Amino acid sequence: MISGIFWPVFVFSAIALFVIGTAYRVLSLSRQPVHLRWELSPIPHVKGRGSYGGSDFEEFEWWKGPRRRSLLAPLAYMAVEIFLLRSVFKNNKRLWPFSLGMHLGVYLIILTAPLYVAVAIILAGGMPSSDTNSLREVTYVLGVTGYLLGISGVLGLLVLRSVVNDLRSFTSASGYFNLAFLGAVFLSGINACLSLPDFTGTVGQYAKDLITLDPTISIPFLLSLHVIISILFLIYLPWTNMSHFIAKYFTYHSVRWNDAPRDAKMDTELRRLMGRPVSWSAGHVQADGDRSWIEIATEKATDEKTP
Amino acid sequence: MPQMDLAGQKYEVDEHGFMQETSRWTEDVARAYASLENVKELTADHWKAINYLRSYYLQNGICPMVRRLIKETGFTLKRLYDLFPNGPAQSACKWAGVPKPTGCV
Amino acid sequence: MKKRLKLTDISREEDSQLTEIVPDDLIPLPAPYDKPGWPADFQQLTADQQQRLVCNLDGFVALGLPRPRNEAEEKKYTELFISGMNKLLSRENNWTFLQPLLLSLDYCARCQTCNDACHVYVASGKNDLYRPTYRSEIFRNLVSRHARRRGKLRGIFGGKNVDLNWSTISRLYELSYRCNLCRRCAQACPMGVDNGLITREIRKLFSQELGWAPQELHEKGTVLQLKVGSPTGMSPDVLRDNVAFLDDDFSTSIGFNVSTPWDKEGADVLLIHSAGDILSFPESPAAFSILCQAAGIDWTLSSEIGGYDGVNYGLFYDDIQLARIAVRHAETARKLNVNKIVMGECGHQHKALMTVADRVLTGDLNIPRESAMTFLEDIVFSGKINFDPSKNDFPVTLHDPCNIVRNLGIVGPQRRILRYLCPQFREMMPHGVDNYCCGGGGGFSVMSGVNFTNWKVNIAGRMKFKQVLEAFSDRPGPEVKKYVCAPCLNCKLQFRDMFSYYRAGEKSGIKCGGLAELIVNAMADIKQAFISWEE
Ligand code: SF4
Ligand code: SF4
Numbered sequence: 027m028i029s030g031i032f033w034p035v036f037v038f039s040a041i042a043l044f045v046i047g048t049a050y051r052v053l054s055l056s057r058q059p060v061h062l063r064w065e066l067s068p069i070p071h072v073k074g075r076g077s078y079g080g081s082d083f084e085e086f087e088w089w090k091g092p093r094r095r096s097l098l099a100p101l102a103y104m105a106v107e108i109f110l111l112r113s114v115f116k117n118n119k120r121l122w123p124f125s126l127g128m129h130l131g132v133y134l135i136i137l138t139a140p141l142y143v144a145v146a147i148i149l150a151g152g153m154p155s156s157d158t159n160s161l162r163e164v165t166y167v168l169g170v171t172g173y174l175l176g177i178s179g180v181l182g183l184l185v186l187r188s189v190v191n192d193l194r195s196f197t198s199a200s201g202y203f204n205l206a207f208l209g210a211v212f213l214s215g216i217n218a219c220l221s222l223p224d225f226t227g228t229v230g231q232y233a234k235d236l237i238t239l240d241p242t243i244s245i246p247f248l249l250s251l252h253v254i255i256s257i258l259f260l261i262y263l264p265w266t267n268m269s270h271f272i273a274k275y276f277t278y279h280s281v282r283w284n285d286a287p288r289d290a291k292m293d294t295e296l297r298r299l300m301g302r303p304v305s306w307s308a309g310h311v312q313a314d315g316d317r318s319w320i321e322i323a324t325e326k327a328t329d330e331k332t333p
Numbered sequence: 334m335p336q337m338d339l340a341g342q343k344y345e346v347d348e349h350g351f352m353q354e355t356s357r358w359t360e361d362v363a364r365a366y367a368s369l370e371n372v373k374e375l376t377a378d379h380w381k382a383i384n385y386l387r388s389y390y391l392q393n394g395i396c397p398m399v400r401r402l403i404k405e406t407g408f409t410l411k412r413l414y415d416l417f418p419n420g421p422a423q424s425a426c427k428w429a430g431v432p433k434p435t436g437c438v
Numbered sequence: 439m440k441k442r443l444k445l446t447d448i449s450r451e452e453d454s455q456l457t458e459i460v461p462d463d464l465i466p467l468p469a470p471y472d473k474p475g476w477p478a479d480f481q482q483l484t485a486d487q488q489q490r491l492v493c494n495l496d497g498f499v500a501l502g503l504p505r506p507r508n509e510a511e512e513k514k515y516t517e518l519f520i521s522g523m524n525k526l527l528s529r530e531n532n533w534t535f536l537q538p539l540l541l542s543l544d545y546c547a548r549c550q551t552c553n554d555a556c557h558v559y560v561a562s563g564k565n566d567l568y569r570p571t572y573r574s575e576i577f578r579n580l581v582s583r584h585a586r587r588r589g590k591l592r593g594i595f596g597g598k599n600v601d602l603n604w605s606t607i608s609r610l611y612e613l614s615y616r617c618n619l620c621r622r623c624a625q626a627c628p629m630g631v632d633n634g635l636i637t638r639e640i641r642k643l644f645s646q647e648l649g650w651a652p653q654e655l656h657e658k659g660t661v662l663q664l665k666v667g668s669p670t671g672m673s674p675d676v677l678r679d680n681v682a683f684l685d686d687d688f689s690t691s692i693g694f695n696v697s698t699p700w701d702k703e704g705a706d707v708l709l710i711h712s713a714g715d716i717l718s719f720p721e722s723p724a725a726f727s728i729l730c731q732a733a734g735i736d737w738t739l740s741s742e743i744g745g746y747d748g749v750n751y752g753l754f755y756d757d758i759q760l761a762r763i764a765v766r767h768a769e770t771a772r773k774l775n776v777n778k779i780v781m782g783e784c785g786h787q788h789k790a791l792m793t794v795a796d797r798v799l800t801g802d803l804n805i806p807r808e809s810a811m812t813f814l815e816d817i818v819f820s821g822k823i824n825f826d827p828s829k830n831d832f833p834v835t836l837h838d839p840c841n842i843v844r845n846l847g848i849v850g851p852q853r854r855i856l857r858y859l860c861p862q863f864r865e866m867m868p869h870g871v872d873n874y875c876c877g878g879g880g881g882f883s884v885m886s887g888v889n890f891t892n893w894k895v896n897i898a899g900r901m902k903f904k905q906v907l908e909a910f911s912d913r914p915g916p917e918v919k920k921y922v923c924a925p926c927l928n929c930k931l932q933f934r935d936m937f938s939y940y941r942a943g944e945k946s947g948i949k950c951g952g953l954a955e956l957i958v959n960a961m962a963d964i965k966q967a968f969i970s971w972e973e
Contacts, residue, residue: 277630
């Protein structure tokens with residue numbers, strides 16, 4: 027049986043890898059050059075107007091007025107989007123229940139993690155296991171619900187993606203693999219959960235051993251299976267397009283809702299970007315690899331295109 | 334460039350049959366276009382509109398506004414559609430041998 | 439029967455059509471437009487056209503790309519396509535849209551949630567070819583295989599490998615002009631992926647790298663505008679002459695003395711119309727002149743090249759041309775030393791100049807830019823003009839131009855005007871930021887291609903036409919005159935084409951016009967009706 031120092035090394039380095047992967051994603055997404063404005067209504071942060079899709083431009087001489095911003099509205103908008111999948115509900119009723127199931131499954135399982143950590147801390151503090159009973163009961167209910175929702179969601183999605191023509195023709199091997207991988211996380215979870223006599227107790231103890239770096243750490247096979255699959259999934263996640271949980275921040279805040287007029291900082295960056303040479307080949311662009319974007323954009327081109 | 338036979342001659346046209354070489358236009362070309370749209374004979378009213386269109390185009394490089402055409406010829410829009418089955422832009426300009434109007438028109 | 443299309447079909451070597459659109463597949467229209475095969479079957483390509491031009495997509499040709507002369511030419515363009523993809527992914531060449539492009543390429547979940555939001559796809563009877571995701575997924579696939587050499591696990595896992603050959607690029611070129619760039623699908627996407635943006639990037643690649651763009655948008659569009667002043671070909675002299683003619687003509691016909699000011703330095707407002715309005719919908723610029731005059735606005739038009747046509751087709755296909763034109767607009771305003779530029783009733787002008795070009799107009803080019811909607815609202819509610827709304831007592835509905843409403847969030851002002859001045863105003867469903875595109879978006883209203891107009895009125899505009907008919911379903915007969923208010927020249931052109939194709943004036947009494955016309959028509963001091971119902 028796997029035991030001893032393997033577990034803390036494995037788990038903590040996996041978490042580190044996940045953090046690194048996520049940070050890499052965040053950085054590579056955020057360190058993109060400033061782009062031209064491309065906003066899309068509705069923009070919820072526009073106070074008093076966002077709800078129907080209005081913007082600052084609805085104000086006569088809008089540049090004179092204050093840009094009134096709501097902090098709460100975008101949060102509320104995002105909450106409904108993240109927890110209830112608003113756009114899928116509105117536009118894809120067939121997919122919604124399964125996608126929702128899968129996502130809620132993930133959220134609930136994520137929610138159990140800090141609860142287990144809490145259990146571990148209590149145990150590490152030397153309290154008797156019985157002190158964590160009610161906490162573990164809550165965790166158990168969340169966990170089982172999460173696993174079951176997750177499994178049904180993943181199964182439903184796998185079936186839809188295999189039988190419905192329009193989904194099938196767009197789903198690649200990696201698409202099925204990602205779903206199946208996530209399904210395996212849920213499945214191994216519910217299996218361990220229902221087969222082990224005291225699932226939450228075992229996990230709590232395991233978590234305590236992890237954080238106290240106990241070298242005698244040892245867990246039942248079914249649980250180790252679940253932990254290993256989940257951990258591998260965690261490492262894999264940031265490198266796939268399932269990392270949309272990160273990208274979505276940018277598609278909304280940097281593009282759809284990015285209605286920021288230029289400021290001094292942006293101007294500096296824009297000047298730098300526009301000063302760089304352009305190499306597009308079409309005749310009318312008149313780029314020779316030396317002339318900069320701004321030189322090209324401020325002159326007029328009169329040649330004709332071929333063909 | 335597609336070509337088109339009009340009154341026994343070949344002319345360069347666009348995909349919609351508008352002449353590309355305005356200077357090669359003759360009255361026979363106008364008649365040939367008209368007969369393709371089932372107008373057997375060109376009357377004095379037809380010529381009035383066609384000649385106005387042509388001279389305006391040659392002077393200004395674009396076709397006149399329909400409103401101006403109406404005012405200059407004294408025809409109503411309905412009358413223009415009677416004379417030119419597909420209307421001033423699609424028929425009259427074509428018959429007058431000027432290129433198809435472009436831009437947001 | 440519709441055949442299912444696979445992604446890989448796009449690269450099918452034999453130069454056959456990918457799909458066939460038959461009238462029976464399209465969503466039905468309400469009576470009297472519900473007769474099968476009515477008004478006519480689709481306009482077929484001639485044998486000569488098929489022989490000269492690339493027509494390997496859907497039986498319609500918007501672009502008229504000549505067939506390649508030989509294999510070397512095919513190879514040259516295929517290679518340019520690859521270098522173009524690389525440039526789209528590079529900061530130097532594509533900083534303008536790099537971040538949105540990468541986000542849209544990398545995070546699609548292939549859930550197809552966006553599909554039903556697209557009016558083209560739905561109206562076509564859900565033809566696979568017109569899915570918002572079909573062209574994006576193909577492009578994504580090509581990018582990951584040919585432009586991102588270190589393509590991670592993609593090579594093994596990506597699946598569905600689309601070959602890159604002449605058939606692929608020529609079909610993709612034509613297919614990039616089957617999307618109105620309306621971004622309704624982007625609103626629906628849970629990830630925030632923007633298929634409209636991807637389409638525009640594809641068009642850009644073709645234009646900026648291969649030198650392929652629709653004639654109507656490029657040679658006869660932006661190039662002509664930069665040279666002569668307007669894609670209509672109107673030079674400054676012709677422009678002034680035309681507007682003087684209109685001032686005169688309207689002064690006599692409505693008994694209100696109109697006179698349009700020119701090139702007035704230091705004016706408060708520089709109004710930039712879409713010059714096509716002067717030629718095709720002259721009531722619109724005339725109405726603006728009347729309103730500015732009646733409200734005592736200190737305003738001017740410009741007769742300088744770059745200052746009198748607000749259109750900017752660069753928005754549809756090319757960043758460089760977009761910037762060149764926007765800069766000229768702003769320069770005109772700077773030279774005239776005005777306080778602000780007001781957009782005419784033109785949606786893409788609004789979007790190009792108010793937001794998209796915002797980050798290009800640095801320094802003293804950053805002159806405040808205002809929408810026609812708020813400008814008119816201010817005039818209407820200023821109390822300077824007396825109105826008699828009963829003069830507008832006919833059914834009116836409002837079309838929301840995508841570029842003004844979905845893209846800029848200007849929803850309310852035009853509605854407040856209509857609710858005040860049009861007793862029979864009613865909304866279409868859906869409306870506001872959820873509206874459907876008229877079908878003329880993305881440059882289509884100025885493109886006629888070979889038989890493209892036929893596609894525009896039958897497929898792209900079908901959903902809108904249906905909505906219009908439904909909005910007027912309480913008074914369907916032609917004896918009741920009805921007005922579709924579309925405060926955008928491009929939308930008006932599309933409506934005009936559709937209404938004439940379906941003979942909607944004659945059959946349903948529907949006409950289309952702008953917003954300013956309705957305002958002038960309600961002015962108490964003008965005795966003559968301003969809006970004429972003659973067809
Ligand atoms: S673009 Fe968005 S809605 Fe469409 S398939 Fe991709 S993720 Fe789904
Ligand atoms: S941008 Fe509009 S037309 Fe284009 S795919 Fe999306 S919904 Fe359809």
